[in-house]
Amino acid sequence: KIPVIIDCDTGTDDAWAIVLANSSDKLDIRALTAVNGNVELKHTGPNNLNLREYLNIDCRVALGADRPVIGGVNPIPDVHGENGLGGVELPKAKRDFDEKYAWDVIAEEAERAAGELVILAVGPLTNIAITFLKHPEAKKNIKRIVMMGGAFGTGNTNPYAEFNIWIDPHACDIVFKSGVPITMVGLDATRMTTLTGQEQEALLTQPTKIDLLLRGMRKYFIESHKAMGRPDAVTLHDALAVAAVIDPTVLHTEKYYVVCETKSSQSVGQTVVDFKGHLHREPNVDVAMSADKEKFVQMLRDCIACYAQ
Ligand code: BDR
Numbered sequence: 001k002i003p004v005i006i007d008c009d010t011g012t013d014d015a016w017a018i019v020l021a022n023s024s025d026k027l028d029i030r031a032l033t034a035v036n037g038n039v040e041l042k043h044t045g046p047n048n049l050n051l052r053e054y055l056n057i058d059c060r061v062a063l064g065a066d067r068p069v070i071g072g073v074n075p076i077p078d079v080h081g082e083n084g085l086g087g088v089e090l091p092k093a094k095r096d097f098d099e100k101y102a103w104d105v106i107a108e109e110a111e112r113a114a115g116e117l118v119i120l121a122v123g124p125l126t127n128i129a130i131t132f133l134k135h136p137e138a139k140k141n142i143k144r145i146v147m148m149g150g151a152f153g154t155g156n157t158n159p160y161a162e163f164n165i166w167i168d169p170h171a172c173d174i175v176f177k178s179g180v181p182i183t184m185v186g187l188d189a190t191r192m193t194t195l196t197g198q199e200q201e202a203l204l205t206q207p208t209k210i211d212l213l214l215r216g217m218r219k220y221f222i223e224s225h226k227a228m229g230r231p232d233a234v235t236l237h238d239a240l241a242v243a244a245v246i247d248p249t250v251l252h253t254e255k256y257y258v259v260c261e262t263k264s265s266q267s268v269g270q271t272v273v274d275f276k277g278h279l280h281r282e283p284n285v286d287v288a289m290s291a292d293k294e295k296f297v298q299m300l301r302d303c304i305a306c307y308a309q
């Protein structure tokens, strides 16, 4: 099994990512580490704590950063509902957080996994950047960071920035310059896997042990999209990053030098992919150019079957 840490700002699609990872016999979840992002840490932390028990995952759960490495908490548009899980109230966890912070847990688990650990970073990269600043030796023990974030095309927060990177561009800059192998699962790929309302319904036909979560989030998608006057199509961005660790062929990737824009007043958080080699730098990121939607949907079907009643 591949040892993984899921660093997340849980979040509806983060929850889907955890559900998918937990269903796979290829992954061994060593920790869930929470970061500020979709909602504040006071929600993302408890969401992870509750999910560990709800999904019966045997792993550590740690709190990480409550703000970006530079600057304060940005006002965030309400995409995932006030508590991050679209208002779904999971049973309150009995067990508490790890006594250590996310960056210390990541460094410890990286050492324990002796070079095999894969970090699934599906929120802002703050915790990963702090890990590298505080424990530089951890870099050599991390096999790869598979991150959901960035875009080489259009953004979803400013014209070119994707949300996770926009929240903490300096953290992304640190991670891109770390020398650790990176797979960037950006909007260009995740948007290819957008699920229509009908496709979501087709996934949720059989009763599962986690209907409270899955059907609850689906209900939220329907209601929130209706309130915005939009069709209830949903992109489970973070789950695609997990899928790519379970089965890398779900993505087509190409290797390029990628740098994060940290200064621009208009496109801060843009992940600039040097397709033509203008910057004369060695490639540092495997960029997801496209995703295989049919394969991804099949993985979601298999995942849901694991939780069938
Ligand atoms: C990313 O931002 C968050 O809203 C999602 O959880 C995902 O990680 C998509 O831009």
Ligand code: CA
Residues within 6 Å of the ligand: 008, 009, 010, 011, 013, 014, 037, 038, 122, 123, 238
């Ligand atoms: Ca996320």
